[in-house]
Each structure stands twice: as structure tokens, then as C-alpha cells.
Amino acid sequence: MSVRIEGDVGNPAEVIGRVPRRLFGSFVEHLGRSVYTGIFEPGHSTSDGRGFRGDVLELVRELGPTVVRYPGGNFVSAYRWEDGVGPDRPVRLDPAWHSVESNRFGLHEFAAWAEAAGAEVMYAVNLGTRGIQEAADVLEYCNHASGTDLSERRRANGADRPFGFKVWCLGNEMDGPWQVGHKTADEYGRLAAETARVLRMIDPDVELVVAGSSNAEMPTFGEWERTVLRHTAGLVDHISLHAYYQELHGDTDSYLASGAALDRYIRAVAGIIDEQGLGGRVGISVDEWNVWDQRRWNETDQARLAEEGWREHPRIIEDTYTVTDAVVVGSLLGSLLRNVDRVTMANQAQLVNVIAPIRTEPGGPAWRQPTFHPFRQVAALASGVSLRLNVEGERLRTAQHGEVDLVDVAATAGDSGRGAVFLTNRSTASPTEVRLRLRGARYGVYAAETLAAPDGETRHAVNTADSQPVRPVPLPGTAVTSDPGGTTITVTLPPLSWTVLQLCPEAGGHA
Numbered sequence: 001m002s003v004r005i006e007g008d009v010g011n012p013a014e015v016i017g018r019v020p021r022r023l024f025g026s027f028v029e030h031l032g033r034s035v036y037t038g039i040f041e042p043g044h045s046t047s048d049g050r051g052f053r054g055d056v057l058e059l060v061r062e063l064g065p066t067v068v069r070y071p072g073g074n075f076v077s078a079y080r081w082e083d084g085v086g087p088d089r090p091v092r093l094d095p096a097w098h099s100v101e102s103n104r105f106g107l108h109e110f111a112a113w114a115e116a117a118g119a120e121v122m123y124a125v126n127l128g129t130r131g132i133q134e135a136a137d138v139l140e141y142c143n144h145a146s147g148t149d150l151s152e153r154r155r156a157n158g159a160d161r162p163f164g165f166k167v168w169c170l171g172n173e174m175d176g177p178w179q180v181g182h183k184t185a186d187e188y189g190r191l192a193a194e195t196a197r198v199l200r201m202i203d204p205d206v207e208l209v210v211a212g213s214s215n216a217e218m219p220t221f222g223e224w225e226r227t228v229l230r231h232t233a234g235l236v237d238h239i240s241l242h243a244y245y246q247e248l249h250g251d252t253d254s255y256l257a258s259g260a261a262l263d264r265y266i267r268a269v270a271g272i273i274d275e276q277g278l279g280g281r282v283g284i285s286v287d288e289w290n291v292w293d294q295r296r297w298n299e300t301d302q303a304r305l306a307e308e309g310w311r312e313h314p315r316i317i318e319d320t321y322t323v324t325d326a327v328v329v330g331s332l333l334g335s336l337l338r339n340v341d342r343v344t345m346a347n348q349a350q351l352v353n354v355i356a357p358i359r360t361e362p363g364g365p366a367w368r369q370p371t372f373h374p375f376r377q378v379a380a381l382a383s384g385v386s387l388r389l390n391v392e393g394e395r396l397r398t399a400q401h402g403e404v405d406l407v408d409v410a411a412t413a414g415d416s417g418r419g420a421v422f423l424t425n426r427s428t429a430s431p432t433e434v435r436l437r438l439r440g441a442r443y444g445v446y447a448a449e450t451l452a453a454p455d456g457e458t459r460h461a462v463n464t465a466d467s468q469p470v471r472p473v474p475l476p477g478t479a480v481t482s483d484p485g486g487t488t489i490t491v492t493l494p495p496l497s498w499t500v501l502q503l504c505p506e507a508g509g510h511a
């Protein structure tokens with residue numbers, strides 16, 4: 001198996017766009033054990049005085065999310081933000097996840113946690129059971145300096161200075177019949193437009209995200225975006241896109257092609273933005289993406305919740321990820337990088353316990369799932385500009401997504417002269433030899449790491465609280481060579497693997 005990849009670092013026409021730092025976002029929802037016993041567990045041996053788990057914060061800082069969406073998700077569509085501020089925290093039912101919400105953790109706690117994690121807050125308002133007034137209230141509470149009832153309440157609750165949250169989501173997945181307060185595109189479009197108008201009056205500096213489709217298979221996909229954008233043109237900065245992928249009926253090849261499916265989904269939404277004359281004015285916020293075995297939620301977790309009754313932070317959607325899942329996450333990150341001309345933000349859903357790169361046990365350890373690694377590597381290494389690459393060679397025929405490249409690739413050229421190449425080998429059976437030629441620069445490889453099935457294990461290998469064998473390891477020297485001129489790099493990718501090459505300029509400069 002072999003593949004040739006070519007790009008031109010020196011040619012501006014071959015640059016897709018700058019890599020936005022907000023591409024490496026994450027998501028914390030009041031769902032299962034994401035907040036409670038996830039990021040927040042008073043009394044845990046590593047927790048600080050605020051109840052923030054120190055072991056989790058350490059892993060989050062290593063992972064490197066730049067922006068974190070909060071408080072939901074489906075949860076937000078029946079949420080009263082006031083419940084999570086001040087000394088009185090009412091206990092309520094959360095209908096979205098059939099759970100009891102104690103409200104011990106809320107707005108101030110999240111703002112403080114995000115600051116400790118070094119991440120920006122992306123705040124979602126409830127446009128399910130609530131509307132314009134409550135959205136305006138929470139923005140005034142958060143971002144208005146002082147002198148009004150709401151801003152003074154914030155100050156009295158301990159935040160003298162405004163939080164200054166910049167990015168606001170106008171509701172969540174309002175196209176989904178499962179959403180509390182689900183709406184038609186026209187109903188939602190009008191509400192989103194009027195909410196956007198007042199939010200901008202209160203704080204002209206906010207960036208607003210209008211809710212797009214929950215997935216590309218929604219019967220309303222396309223028409224939903226057209227209608228919603230017609231209502232909100234000139235009022236919003238981004239439209240959201242949500243995408244989750246899973247391996248169905250043992251069709252591994254289609255699952256491995258998820259990155260190509262995400263490419264098409266993004267380009268379809270970009271086409272609709274252009275059709276509405278909004279190209280360059282409305283970006284795409286992929287504010288929920290990940291791999292997620294939804295059969296477990298539909299077939300097991302929901303039945304268990306119904307049986308167990310209403311409880312606080314039940315264990316739900318705690319997917320245990322495999323090598324294969326990590327490789328697919330790598331290819332989804334590759335897709336985000338290939339589409340930075342249109343994607344302005346993205347959030348992996350979610351951060352801790354719930355379909356997450358980090359898992360915890362209450363009173364116990366925190367650990368890295370296999371999917372932790374590709375996110376960490378891309379967030380740390382992708383910078384500067386994303387390059388357009390030409391891929392030739394072996395292809396993979398899939399049942400769900402047609403024919404795709406056997407090797408999925410994205411590459412970035414950083415301002416410091418360093419580069420990074422991210423490669424997914426979709427062949428489950430064989431290694432693939434990649435010949436990579438980047439014109440316009442002479443690069444040497446100073447680090448090459450791969451994540452594949454660990455020795456003696458299969459693509460189904462997982463990490464647990466006790467042992468984490470799935471992680472990137474250095475590729476053997478024989479698997480990576482570069483020609484003395486520094487123009488061609490040859491790398492042999494193990495079967496079903498995710499590989500990252502870190503490039504540095506070779507003496508001699510440009511090719």
C-alpha cells in the first residue's frame with residue numbers, strides 16, 4: 001500500500017486558512033458525571049477549596065482545550081440560570097437527562113473553573129422553555145459592569161468584575177424532536193433573531209452562534225439552515241453544526257471514513273451560507289463533534305434511568321474508547337483542519353466522563369482515554385496555516401461514505417517555521433507507505449509518534465483506571481526517512497493508526 005502527498009508551503013494559493021485557536025474547544029454539560037464527580041467533587045483528595053478536582057484540572061491543562069461550551073447541550077433547554085447563582089440553590093428535575101440537578105455548581109463556579117483550566121467560556125442560553133428576556137438577563141448579569149440590579153447581584157455573589165463572556169449560543173439543537181421546547185425552523189429563526197438583536201444591544205462585542213442541524217441525517221437538514229439564516233442574517237456570526245460518528249453493524253471501513261463524511265457535511269453547510277450571500281460573514285461552529293456509540297444510550301442507559309428513577313448525576317453515556325475510536329477522532333480533527341476557511345470554532349463533546357477524553361471514578365483516579373491523545377497533539381502542534389494537500393494513491397471503498405483516500409492527512413505550517421503533519425492510516429490490514437513532498441520549505445522530522453494497537457493487542461484495546469496501554473509511541477527510526485535535500489519525507493504508517501510528524505526547518509531554508 002502506498003500513497004503520495006504533495007503540498008506547497010510557499011504558495012499562498014495552497015493555504016486553506018489560518019488555524020483558529022478556538023478550533024480546539026471542548027464541552028461541559030450538566031449531564032451524568034460531567035460536572036459532579038467529573039470536574040467538581042468536594043472532598044476528593046485532589047480537590048481544592050472550591051471543590052475542583054486537581055487531578056482532572058491537570059489533565060485538562062495537558063489536553064489543552066481553548067474554549068469550553070457550558071451548561072448544555074440538551075440540559076440547557078429547560079435550565080434556569082438563576083438557580084446556579086447566589087446562596088440559594090434549588091434542587092430541580094432535569095427532564096433532558098432524567099436526573100436530579102442539585103445546582104451546587106453554576107455560573108460562578110464554571111467561570112472560576114474555566115479560568116483555572118486556562119480556557120474561554122462559550123455560554124449557551126435556554127431558547128427551549130425560556131426566551132428573549134432570560135437570555136438578556138443572563139448576559140446583563142455576566143457582562144454588564146455594575147449599577148443595575150443584575151450586575152449588582154453578580155457583584156454581591158462574588159464577581160466584582162464582569163465575566164466578559166464573548167461567545168453565546170442561541171439555544172441548542174432546536175431542530176431535534178428530543179429537545180425540550182423543540183421548534184420549527186421558522187419559529188426558532190424568529191426567536192433567535194429577536195434574541196440576537198437584544199443581546200447585541202446589551203453588549204455589542206458578543207459573538208453569536210445560531211443553532212444549525214443536530215446531524216446531517218435530520219430530515220430538515222439544509223432547509224433548517226436556509227430558514228434560520230434567512231431570519232438571522234446580519235445578526236449572528238456563526239451557525240452551529242453537530243456531528244457524532246459510530247461504528248455500525250461491524251462496518252469498520254465506513255466508520256474510519258468519518259473524517260471524509262465530516263468534510264462533506266461542512267462543505268454542504270458552507271454551500272448554504274454562500275447561497276444566502278453570507279460567505280465570509282457567517283462561520284461554522286462545529287460545537288459538538290465526537291465518536292459516540294449511541295446504541296448504548298438508546299438501548300441500555302435510558303432503560304436503566306427509567307428503572308432507577310430520578311437521581312443525581314447518574315452514570316450515563318460513559319463510553320469507553322478503543323484504538324479505533326482514537327484513530328477516528330484523529331481523522332475528525334484532520335477534517336476540522338482541512339476546513340479552516342469555513343470552520344471558526346469547534347468543541348469536542350464532551351470533556352470529562354460523558355463521551356469524553358478524560359474519565360474519573362468518584363473518590364478515585366482520573367485517566368486518559370485513547371481519544372485524549374489525538375486532541376492533545378493537534379491542539380498543541382497545529383498552528384499557523386493549514387495547507388491544501390494533494391493525495392494520490394490507494395483508496396478505500398466504503399458502504400456509507402463512498403470512496404475515500406486510504407490515508408487521511410492534514411498539515412499545518414507554523415509561524416515559527418515549524419510544521420506538523422497529521423496522518424490516519426485507514427487500512428486495518430496493512431502498513432501504508434506515505435511519500436510526502438512539501439515544496440517551498442526544507443523540513444526535517446524531529447519527532448514522529450504513532451497511536452496504534454499496542455503490542456499483543458487489537459484495535460479494540462482500551463485504557464482503564466488501572467492501566468492505560470493505548471497512547472502514542474515514537475515510530476521506529478526505520479519507519480521515517482527524509483532525503484538529504486529535505487524535500488521528501490517517507491513514513492510507513494502501521495495498520496489502523498494515527499501518526500503525527502513534527503517538522504523543523506532544515507539548514508538551507510527554502511526549496
Ligand code: AHR
Nearest residue numbers: 029073074075172173349
Ligand atoms: O453531547 C451529548 C448531547 O448530544 C448534547 O446534550 C446534545 O446537544 C446532543 O444531542
